[in-house]
Amino acid sequence: MWSIVALLFLSFVAYLFTDELIPKLKELFIKAGLFGIDLCKPTKNKIPEAIGVVSGCIFLVTCFLFIPIAFGNGLMDRAHFPHNEFAELLAALLSICCMLLLGFADDVLDLRWRYKLLLPTIASLPLLVVYYVNFNSTTFIVPWPLRPWLGVSINIGFLYYIYMGMLAVFCTNAINILAGINGLEVGQSVVIALSIVIFDLIELTGDQYKAHMFSLHIMIPYVATTLALFKHNWYPSSVFVGDTFCYVSGMTFAVVGILSHFSKTVLLFFIPQIINFLYSVPQLFHIIPCPRHRLPKYSAETDLLNPSRTIIVKKDMKFLTKLIVNIASILHLVDAKEDGDSIVLNNMTLINLFLVKLGPMTEVRLTKSLLLFQILCSGLAFTIRYPMASYFYDTAK
Amino acid sequence: MWSIVALLFLSFVAYLFTDELIPKLKELFIKAGLFGIDLCKPTKNKIPEAIGVVSGCIFLVTCFLFIPIAFGNGLMDRAHFPHNEFAELLAALLSICCMLLLGFADDVLDLRWRYKLLLPTIASLPLLVVYYVNFNSTTFIVPWPLRPWLGVSINIGFLYYIYMGMLAVFCTNAINILAGINGLEVGQSVVIALSIVIFDLIELTGDQYKAHMFSLHIMIPYVATTLALFKHNWYPSSVFVGDTFCYVSGMTFAVVGILSHFSKTVLLFFIPQIINFLYSVPQLFHIIPCPRHRLPKYSAETDLLNPSRTIIVKKDMKFLTKLIVNIASILHLVDAKEDGDSIVLNNMTLINLFLVKLGPMTEVRLTKSLLLFQILCSGLAFTIRYPMASYFYDTAK
Numbered sequence: 001m002w003s004i005v006a007l008l009f010l011s012f013v014a015y016l017f018t019d020e021l022i023p024k025l026k027e028l029f030i031k032a033g034l035f036g037i038d039l040c041k042p043t044k045n046k047i048p049e050a051i052g053v054v055s056g057c058i059f060l061v062t063c064f065l066f067i068p069i070a071f072g073n074g075l076m077d078r079a080h081f082p083h084n085e086f087a088e089l090l091a092a093l094l095s096i097c098c099m100l101l102l103g104f105a106d107d108v109l110d111l112r113w114r115y116k117l118l119l120p121t122i123a124s125l126p127l128l129v130v131y132y133v134n135f136n137s138t139t140f141i142v143p144w145p146l147r148p149w150l151g152v153s154i155n156i157g158f159l160y161y162i163y164m165g166m167l168a169v170f171c172t173n174a175i176n177i178l179a180g181i182n183g184l185e186v187g188q189s190v191v192i193a194l195s196i197v198i199f200d201l202i203e204l205t206g207d208q209y210k211a212h213m214f215s216l217h218i219m220i221p222y223v224a225t226t227l228a229l230f231k232h233n234w235y236p237s238s239v240f241v242g243d244t245f246c247y248v249s250g251m252t253f254a255v256v257g258i259l260s261h262f263s264k265t266v267l268l269f270f271i272p273q274i275i276n277f278l279y280s281v282p283q284l285f286h287i288i289p290c291p292r293h294r295l296p297k298y299s300a301e302t303d304l305l306n307p308s309r310t311i312i313v314k315k316d317m318k319f320l321t322k323l324i325v326n327i328a329s330i331l332h333l334v335d336a337k338e339d340g341d342s343i344v345l346n347n348m349t350l351i352n353l354f355l356v357k358l359g360p361m362t363e364v365r366l367t368k369s370l371l372l373f374q375i376l377c378s379g380l381a382f383t384i385r386y387p388m389a390s391y392f393y394d395t396a397k
Numbered sequence: 398m399w400s401i402v403a404l405l406f407l408s409f410v411a412y413l414f415t416d417e418l419i420p421k422l423k424e425l426f427i428k429a430g431l432f433g434i435d436l437c438k439p440t441k442n443k444i445p446e447a448i449g450v451v452s453g454c455i456f457l458v459t460c461f462l463f464i465p466i467a468f469g470n471g472l473m474d475r476a477h478f479p480h481n482e483f484a485e486l487l488a489a490l491l492s493i494c495c496m497l498l499l500g501f502a503d504d505v506l507d508l509r510w511r512y513k514l515l516l517p518t519i520a521s522l523p524l525l526v527v528y529y530v531n532f533n534s535t536t537f538i539v540p541w542p543l544r545p546w547l548g549v550s551i552n553i554g555f556l557y558y559i560y561m562g563m564l565a566v567f568c569t570n571a572i573n574i575l576a577g578i579n580g581l582e583v584g585q586s587v588v589i590a591l592s593i594v595i596f597d598l599i600e601l602t603g604d605q606y607k608a609h610m611f612s613l614h615i616m617i618p619y620v621a622t623t624l625a626l627f628k629h630n631w632y633p634s635s636v637f638v639g640d641t642f643c644y645v646s647g648m649t650f651a652v653v654g655i656l657s658h659f660s661k662t663v664l665l666f667f668i669p670q671i672i673n674f675l676y677s678v679p680q681l682f683h684i685i686p687c688p689r690h691r692l693p694k695y696s697a698e699t700d701l702l703n704p705s706r707t708i709i710v711k712k713d714m715k716f717l718t719k720l721i722v723n724i725a726s727i728l729h730l731v732d733a734k735e736d737g738d739s740i741v742l743n744n745m746t747l748i749n750l751f752l753v754k755l756g757p758m759t760e761v762r763l764t765k766s767l768l769l770f771q772i773l774c775s776g777l778a779f780t781i782r783y784p785m786a787s788y789f790y791d792t793a794k
Contacts, residue, residue, distance in 0.1 A: 028506050028507070032505050032507070033429070034505070034506075053502065057498070060495070061519050064523060065519070065522070067522060067526050068522075075526075078530055083480035083481045083483075083530070086484050086526075086530070090484055090523060094487055094490055097498065098457070098494055101454070101494060101497055104502065104505075105454075108431070108501075108505050109425050109426065109431075110429070122458050122461055125464060125465075126461060129468070129483075132472065133468075133472065133475055133483070
């Protein structure tokens, strides 16, 4: 318990340090050419980009400094040092550090998509080896109603490792595509992180006590440094967080989910990201034309955001495109209008969908609405995880 | 033994991949503003900078991919998995990954000196914890002649950890300050790395077999990726390697020295860097004025390099400055000339000293001379380590 108090103290210092360092480093980033223009503002100021690397580095350093405290007992009694737990923490930090590097390289160099998918997979390799040697539990418990057919549990073996590798790729990219308006990337990450912390605190009394302590050791410094970043990234943003932040956050959630064995619960906290991803699939796979940016359109006169749109030329439409547009229109999931020889419809992101359904609104209100949705989804996740799970499984476990 | 064959194969693939990737990524780096102008050339072409991040990333990825092979036996028999050795490798890779990140951040953002000294210290923390729990040997064996006074061995305890932390800082910065002409940073690192590989191969028959296998696991992919980088960085350089490369290399050598328990031998391979560092001290600590660049001066007419110089105004000279200039002049270590109210002397780097002693020469000849010196010093290091050590210690150990 003392170690958590020490960690809270260290994390508080990390918060203060991040909060102080970010404004100091802004000029350095702009000088290095790492800046962007806020497309949803009337002014065209240079806003420093990729500041997630600052909070990410301080997050890592805090975890490093915490190592001797976390393993204090083990260090006193070296014969019984928990090498396996230590290897777990090192693998977790290694994967996060790799994503920090990749994210920063991506912000600076603007890497191709194949690297964005390949590198998180490789970065999660140490994690998978640790999982294999420490647990190698590749069994899913089957819900009650399905047991007559599938038995009590299914061992999916090697497929479980593919699932975990893909989890890392999914988490790192899912946050990255639900982004673009001030404070949204960081805000959603804070909500997810706090949901994980609450879940850990609830489970601390259970028999998976150790796994949830491990999760807290990583999540507490993450929350602290991310809150400091949130302060500077909130509307109107004085810094942008860059891919760096999204990658580090995604990997942190994946790492905690994998090594603390609650990856399915972590995925429950990603409901808005999953919806956004599924909704984006037609554009991501270019079944529907995908412009370079799918940000909402800012109107300087009204200071409101409107959904941005994509254009499909009717005669180029393939069967699959037509099918998807029709189904989505029937389900009221897109706002499609015929315009002479083409069809104009909103870009298929959750952000644009909110604008279609709720009407044009200010940027800050849009961010607040999306974050409220994220919080409601976390509430739903807890409902699925606790009361509902007992209908399908023996216990709440 | 099979694992080494697999590693050689993996490393060969890594060499080919690095060699192919570097030219492809050049434009990406220039577009991102990561380029420099070669000051020792008549042309003013943009040369991509910080390419060390490419070889560094491939080096890390190769090490990741090798993990399942290295621990193949352990993976078959999970009950006897060597968690401590695995933690060692993870800590090593974590420290190297941190330096890769720091180096790249330094190249992009041009960090202050205090971060350059602070961050390697923190990056080596996981390493020191691993050392503590796995070995915690903080004893120096005392050479024969001193034993009547000091005993057979001295346990320096906590100071040993300070020494190891400083080793990481020294190694990362020592290569960085013996640099500036085409191919020198990479060339010296290749010589040091190959010296370590030779040392490992000699010691493979000894009782420290495992430690030297560990060292080879890291050094072989390092040598492969660095050789590919060397090819493109050799005179006339088509890429610059940046601080990234120097930091990764320094940390790699420090990691191997610390975890394989031959840090003193590693330091023996750093003789030219130590000479350069000691020679630079008066300028690094601003006892003698230190211009921003201490590169040799290129003369376009002769295509030769001349030593660059610094100017000391006589009336501003403090006692310590005067003392050092006088001693260095008496020992013929600087070329100092009076020029009216000031003294002009060569910038105190090994590169300039070579030009002072051997006369102006072409860049490629200067690099070759310095690399030859590095090779001779490695020969000297082996002489000290083997024949001479037996005079001072019981065995060659």
